[in-house]
Amino acid sequence: MKVCTKENITGYIALLDTAGIEYTRDVPLAPRTTLRIGGNADVGVFPDSEKQIAEAIRDAKKCGARYMVLGNGSNVLFDDAGFRGAVIFTKKLRGVSVDATTLCAGAGASLLAVTTAARDAGLSGLEFAYGIPSSCGGAVCMNAGAYGGDMASVVAEVAVYDSEKDRICRLDASEMRFAYRKSIVGNGERYTVLSVTFELECGDKNTITEKMTELMKRRAEKQPLNFPSAGSAFKRPAPDKYVGKMIEDSSLKGYSVGGAQVSEKHAGFIVNRGGATSDDMIKLIGHIKNTISENYGVDLECEIRLIPEKA
Numbered sequence: 001m002k003v004c005t006k007e008n009i010t011g012y013i014a015l016l017d018t019a020g021i022e023y024t025r026d027v028p029l030a031p032r033t034t035l036r037i038g039g040n041a042d043v044g045v046f047p048d049s050e051k052q053i054a055e056a057i058r059d060a061k062k063c064g065a066r067y068m069v070l071g072n073g074s075n076v077l078f079d080d081a082g083f084r085g086a087v088i089f090t091k092k093l094r095g096v097s098v099d100a101t102t103l104c105a106g107a108g109a110s111l112l113a114v115t116t117a118a119r120d121a122g123l124s125g126l127e128f129a130y131g132i133p134s135s136c137g138g139a140v141c142m143n144a145g146a147y148g149g150d151m152a153s154v155v156a157e158v159a160v161y162d163s164e165k166d167r168i169c170r171l172d173a174s175e176m177r178f179a180y181r182k183s184i185v186g187n188g189e190r191y192t193v194l195s196v197t198f199e200l201e202c203g204d205k206n207t208i209t210e211k212m213t214e215l216m217k218r219r220a221e222k223q224p225l226n227f228p229s230a231g232s233a234f235k236r237p238a239p240d241k242y243v244g245k246m247i248e249d250s251s252l253k254g255y256s257v258g259g260a261q262v263s264e265k266h267a268g269f270i271v272n273r274g275g276a277t278s279d280d281m282i283k284l285i286g287h288i289k290n291t292i293s294e295n296y297g298v299d300l301e302c303e304i305r306l307i308p309e310k311a
């Protein structure tokens with residue numbers, strides 16, 4: 001996409017006004033991410049329906065305005081200079097409903113809301129996702145997973161806006177091309193997740209609750225939940241290769257650049273110890289990658305999505 005100019009944004013805002021879609025100019029991104037890093041977006045858009053999301057994207061394309069869709073901001077690193085363009089937030093699409101063993105959730109529904117709704121309905125399958133600080137849309141996009149489960153194993157169907165064909169359609173699980181921490185959604189160039197349908201199994205409420213409690217306990221024991229982070233910083237290079245261990249064995253636990261630090265609790269996490277800048281994060285990520293490449297000959301891939309100020 002070409003550079004997003006002030007004129008592109010002005011034109012976009014005029015279309016949002018006409019469509020009656022809520023927006024705010026100069027939206028601070030740091031408080032909207034779990035890393036608490038990032039400057040302002042030129043405009044933050046807050047659609048309240050699937051139709052409005054589709055329209056917000058269609059209008060952005062019409063005006064040549066750069067855009068991205070954001071869920072709970074738990075897997076992104078924005079630049080301190082912000083985002084030149086529009087960030088479209090899904091948080092208003094947070095409906096959750098259950099019918100027999102089928103659970104439907106809006107893209108902006110939190111996994112907390114979804115997993116507890118499943119538990120309350122006595123439905124099993126989503127326990128692994130309890131504690132992932134994600135929106136449903138972000139979880140599907142990333143094929144979020146933990147403790148042996150992932151979205152691919154429970155998603156039946158996803159409603160998406162296809163910006164190439166300018167239409168809302170439904171993709172079944174096989175069409176989602178789920179793989180380790182990725183899906184057909186990619187970086188959201190073409191598809192935006194609007195809602196997700198999960199197919200679950202009947203289970204015993206107490207057993208489900210116990211499993212969720214146990215997994216949350218394991219998270220709290222292992223993960224640095226007392227500091228801002230974006231979860232695991234790197235993807236696992238192979239199923240049997242643990243990045244945290246490689247980083248720890250490379251004596252990088254606790255290593256820091258400015259306010260960004262390799263967590264002292266779990267070396268797979270990079271935490272913001274206070275005042276970390278995007279530059280601190282990027283330098284630290286680079287240092288870890290170089291060290292692991294030298295020590296293991298492994299080229300680590302970042303799991304956190306780095307979002308540049310400009311396209």
Ligand SMILES: Cc1cc2nc3c(=O)[nH]c(=O)nc-3n(C[C@H](O)[C@H](O)[C@H](O)COP(=O)(O)OP(=O)(O)OC[C@H]3O[C@@H](n4cnc5c(N)ncnc54)[C@H](O)[C@@H]3O)c2cc1C
Pocket residue numbers: 034068069070071072073074075076090107131132133134135136137138139140141142143144145146185186187188191192193194223225229230231232305
């Ligand atoms: C403490 C902590 C623990 C974590 N534990 C786990 C874990 O156990 N397992 C795991 O997999 N991850 C984990 N994560 C990482 C993160 O929570 C997941 O990657 C999560 O799925 C991201 O969802 P989100 O809504 O926050 O996405 P965001 O960070 O908002 O966005 C991530 C990407 O998804 C895209 N996106 C978001 N919504 C949509 C949509 N509706 N349509 C199209 N694209 C969209 C964005 O454009 C962006 O590219 C953890 C993070 C933290 C901070």
